[in-house]
Amino acid sequence: MITYFLCLVLFSIGLFCAVRKRNIIKIIIGIGIMEYAVNLFFILIGYRAQGRSPILARDQAITNIVDPLPQAVALTAIVIGLAVMLMLVALAIRIYERYGTFDITKINRLKE
Amino acid sequence: MIEINILLVFMIAAALIAVQVKDLLSSVIGIGAVGIGLSMAFLVMKAPDLAIMQLVVEILSLIILIRATIRKDLPFSTSGRWAFNTISTIIFLILFLVFAYLSFANIHTFGNPAIKTSQEYLSHVQGKAANLNIVESIMLRYRAVDTLGEASVLFAVVIGVLAIARRAWRRDGAE
Structure with missing residues (x-):
């Protein structure tokens, strides 16, 4: 139970960073930390104590392997997370080109 | 299952450093440490495919983030209602953690998946x-x-x- 809680602490650190920081790069880092925590929570949900990797063997049964379904889901989520981070960094570089700063409180000129 | 707890504490420490350090490049290195820790946690949790994928993705995102942050820095500013906003955010996060901990009673215990x-x-x-x-x-x-x-x-x-x-x-x- 303490493991689930530590994973949620990691999620709240990412949430704090995304909500409270002003630098766009710090916000991207916070979103990344949240994403890591959610992926890890999927795997923690499917873990079986003293379980084996989900690879077929002769004596492999459903009672002695970890749950393979959350792993298949998280595999997709990791790649999509990379795509999201790429998109965010491209937007941040574009904002820096236009405004000369990463500070979100200074980006208030809507048009010029 | 002590290994996963040790890895999680390491990841939390690296995340705190990444959030709080002023230099942006150090912050990016901090999130790199979190990602490598996550890869090791996947390995401990018997998910080798995810560990490999996470390692590759982490290296790629680290390169992209360093490309974005190189030679660009921002001084730390405390203007506005900094203390009030920070304290209210922390209070709401603590409330979130308390309710999440209470809701753990409804899911299975760690290590016994259904x-x-x-x-x-x-x-x-x-x-x-x-x-x-x-x-x-x-x-x-x-x-x-x-x-x-x-x-x-x-x-x-x-x-x-x-x-x-x-x-x-x-x-x-x-x-």
Whole structure:
């Protein structure tokens, strides 16, 4: 139970960073930390104590392997997370080109 | 299961450093440490496919983030209602953690999963024995349309990044 809680602490650190920081790069880092925590929570949900990797063997049964379904889901989520981070960094570089700063409180000129 | 707790404490410490340090490059290195810790945690949690994938993705995102932050820095400013906003954010996060901890009573304890959906998958996979790796079997047989959607999302992101950043990168090359 303490493991689930530590994973949620990691999620709240990412949430704090995304909500409270002003630098766009710090916000991207916070979103990344949240994403890591959610992926890890999927795997923690499917873990079986003293379980084996989900690879077929002769004596492999459903009672002695970890749950393979959350792993298949998280595999997709990791790649999509990379795509999201790429998109965010491209937007941040574009904002820096236009405004000369990463500070979100200074980006208030809507048009010029 | 002490290893996963040690790794989680390491990841929390690296995340705190990444959040609080002033230098942006050090912050990016901090999130790199979190990602490598996550890769090791996947390995401890018996998910080798995820560990490999996470390592590759972490290296790629680290390169992209360093490209974004190099030679660009921002001084730390405490203008506005800094203390009030920070304290209220922390209070709400503590409330979130308390309610999340209370809700843990409704899910199974750590290490005893209720495998129901995967059992159906596994019985089919075992009969056909198409692929020894069960995760790959689920990806390719039962979630194939989802994998196709993932590929199309990647193409959409490439088009989007080109549309957003094309002019900026051309100007960089001209320098």
